[in-house]
Amino acid sequence: MKIAIIGAGISGLMSALELVEQGCSVIVFDQKSAGKAASWAGGGILSPMYPWRYDPAVNLLARHGKSLYIEWNQKLKPVSGIDFEIQETGMMIFDEADFEQGLNYAQKFQEPMQECHYLHQKQIKQINPLISTQFQHALYFPQIANIRNPRLLQSITRYLKQHPQVELIENCCIHQLNKVNGKIQSVTDQNYQHYFADHFVISTGAWSQMWSAQLDIEIPIRPIQGQMVLFKTPQNWLPSMCMNKVMYLIPRADGHVVCGSSMSNCGFDITPDARTQQSILDACFEMVPELTKYPIVKQWAGLRPSSPHGVPYIGKIPNTNNLWANFGHFRNGLCMGPASARLLRQLILNQPTLVDPALYSAERLNTDLLAMP
Ligand SMILES: Cc1cc2nc3c(=O)[nH]c(=O)nc-3n(C[C@H](O)[C@H](O)[C@H](O)COP(=O)(O)OP(=O)(O)OC[C@H]3O[C@@H](n4cnc5c(N)ncnc54)[C@H](O)[C@@H]3O)c2cc1C
Structure with a gap:
């Protein structure tokens, strides 16, 4: 199965990792360099600040952050040569x-x-x-721990680049989703090049609202x-x-x-x-x-x-059969990143899920209003 992922921040890169580890082929696009946008700029605190101020759905994903990063660091380090330092400083x-x-x-x-x-x-x-x-x-x-997020992104990127089932294309801005009978067949970049896959993932972070017009749905990011x-x-x-x-x-x-x-x-x-x-x-x-x-x-x-209440959209995008969302993580995308990607992989591959997927359903795009902080 081939999966195309648009956006190489923590959401897209972690999704790629989860999917290749299950035997999928993955192609990842970024309009600039991989892992250089919000995910690079963040602080890397592995907990929502003041968790009691957040929707329980945010804490539910964030709670898995530290343990999953410990596992990923052990797996990636021998290949990437990078330790992204999970420091339990409290x-x-x-x-x-x-x-x-x-x-x-x-x-x-x-x-x-x-x-x-x-x-x-x-x-x-x-x-x-x-x-x-x-x-x-x-x-x-x-x-409560923190990670060196720029190193984390470098480590994942190096791992993916050497993986035989991964293609990572940088400086490639995807402009168009080509939909036929509810199914995305391909995506098109700025040079009118088409890329075909079985499933497509949107993980374009703060840029995700750009898909609203093509999908005829308001994306409140x-x-x-x-x-x-x-x-x-x-x-x-x-x-x-x-x-x-x-x-x-x-x-x-x-x-x-x-x-x-x-x-x-x-x-x-x-x-x-x-x-x-x-x-x-x-x-x-x-x-x-x-x-x-x-x-x-x-x-x-x-x-x-x-995103409204800082709860990400993870799941199939309404009115499509094979287009998936993993965006809208607001202030907590690094701590929610590993569990968000795992949930996405489990949904795409029809596997049991680690949390209740209804909490993050992209069907909410039909009803969520734009809520600016
Ligand atoms: C100052 C700051 C501090 C933060 N501190 C923390 C923290 O301590 N802990 C925490 O958990 N979170 C923190 N965050 C939040 C966290 O960084 C974000 O929630 C997370 O990085 C979002 O990841 P993302 O992959 O969705 O987006 P991004 O990292 O922004 O990645 C999206 C990618 O999509 C690409 N893209 C967009 N459109 C296209 C297109 N059309 N075609 C191809 N590529 C495209 C972009 O170039 C970008 O690389 C912080 C954020 C900031 C800014």
């Missing part, structure tokens, strides 16, 4: 208004990843001595820009991730610290701006004042594929 949250809900959430759902402790200042200092003394209390989630700032500190300098007012710091083992992130509705613009950068810096320096001593080495912005 996460401290200082938003006091969320403390009760966070503790109740942990108590109610008992998800190992959302194990949660209430900390006093002395305990905060023991775990992370760099936290400002103005924070007297915190919630601590010791199991919009780009929401998020900016990031990268610092370089000494190795293993910051012991834990920390978050306050939806701004966070993510330490990498080599001393890089990723700080983010903003939310801006400005179309497809990915130019970082000084005002947004300052708001990120203010929030991060408030949590970790000593960070001011270290240099900023990079800044960037990416486009999150926002």
